[in-house]
Amino acid sequence: MTPSSLLVLGAGELGMAVLHALAELAEPRTTRIAVLLRPASLHSAAANTLRERGVELVAGDLQNDSQRALAERFAPFHTVICCTGFAAGPGTQRKLARAAIEGGVQRYVPWQFGVDYDVIGRGSPQDTFDEQLDVRDLLRGQQATQWLIISTGMFTSFLFEPSFGVVDLAQNRVHALGDWDTAVTVTTPEDIGRLTARIVLAEPALSNQVVFTAGDTLTYGQLADTVDATLGLQLQREAWSVPMLLAELAQDPDDNLKKYRAVFAQGNGVAWDPAVTFNAGQRIAVTDVEQWIRQHLKAPTTTH
Structure with missing residues (x-):
């Protein structure tokens, strides 16, 4: 009904x-x-x-x-x-x-x-x-x-939120939460x-x-490759390990963004196969990370 x-x-x-x-x-x-x-x-x-x-x-x-x-x-x-x-x-x-x-x-x-x-x-x-x-x-x-x-x-937009620190175009840098093989669903x-x-x-x-549901599931390595390829960049890459993020959180235990970074870096329950999703089962088109980048971002212009 x-x-x-x-x-x-x-x-x-x-x-x-x-x-x-x-x-x-x-x-x-x-x-x-x-x-x-x-x-x-x-x-x-x-x-x-x-x-x-x-x-x-x-x-x-x-x-x-x-x-x-x-x-x-x-x-x-x-x-x-x-x-x-x-x-x-x-x-x-x-x-x-x-x-x-x-x-x-x-x-x-x-x-x-x-x-x-x-x-x-x-x-x-x-x-x-x-x-x-x-x-x-x-x-x-x-x-x-x-x-x-x-x-x-x-x-999806949270991956590109400068305060979250994963993709920071202004600093020409991308950070992996945990490792480059850690995955995330968005x-x-x-x-x-x-x-x-x-x-x-x-x-x-x-x-x-x-x-x-899933618009995309990708590793931080795939995310970095996608940003580089879509925007014609070569972002500097740095992994933030789980021990490092937990140590940062211990120094600042009330910081919400640091809590989220540590959870996502651990990689448990934060990513799943798009094949198991409602949108895949119903064949509903969704926006993946590459499409989102094309719609919302452009490469920072450099001045000489």
């Missing part, structure tokens, strides 16, 4: 991509699409754009509203899709999962658009990941609400939006499973 009503939590980069894809793919006469926004955001430009596309706006505050208040907001909807990440603060993801169950939601898609937390396990360098496992345990430990986890890997937010819409609207309905 196609969900008759869908509520998306949050309208950031990912939430907007999911909402636009749902508005495009869902049958407008029979499907109610809504987004939960903080009251202060109800009259923003983004909110007005969504309203024009037929998306209903629901007021709520994921961070500050009680579990009971959120359960009441969620109750009228068949499927609730959480597109608000760790920025909402520790404990929020657990609260939202409990609210979905308390509200009698038929299917809940938690914020798990990332790595394979089951493989990474508890106690990883990125401590926020333990809460993701708490959410999985909570959903798997009950039968009232079906669940669907969508694992997408890293946002998907663009636009593709995650399109694929999430297809996954939640799929018939027969998908539930109680982890679904994987």
Whole structure:
């Protein structure tokens, strides 16, 4: 049965991509699409754009509203899709999962658009990941609400975020997290939006499973080669070993980027074969790293 009503939590980069894809793919006469926004955001430009596309706006505050208040907001909807990440603060993801169950939601898609937390396990360098496992345990430990986890890997753009330090064009440098043979899976937010819409609207309905997507899976060596070949560069290469990254994190234990670098350098649960993905199975075209580079980057110009 196609969900008759869908509520998306949050309208950031990912939430907007999911909402636009749902508005495009869902049958407008029979499907109610809504987004939960903080009251202060109800009259923003983004909110007005969504309203024009037929998306209903629901007021709520994921961070500050009680579990009971959120359960009441969620109750009228068949499927609730959480597109608000760790920025909402520790404990929020657990609260939202409990609210979905308390509200009698038929299917809940938690914020798990990332790595394979089951493989990474508890106690990883990125401590926020333990809460993701708490959410999985909570959903798997009950039968009232079906669940669907969508694992997408890293946002493709994050590989090129200067602060993350993998590809730094300004410094003409590329760093491997761990080793040049360590692999990473990435998907663009636009593709995650399109694929999430297809996954939640799929018939027969998908539930109680982890679904994987991948725009690309490649090693840091392949990434460096791809950047060089696509932009006509010869980037300087330096590997950041796991011991080095763990030592850096120990010096600065609250630094979020250092936590992420250490987890990705360990290489567990952060990459999978594109052949096992929903997009491969459905033969849906996605953006790989080379295409992303062509669309978004150009070689830095050198001045003499």
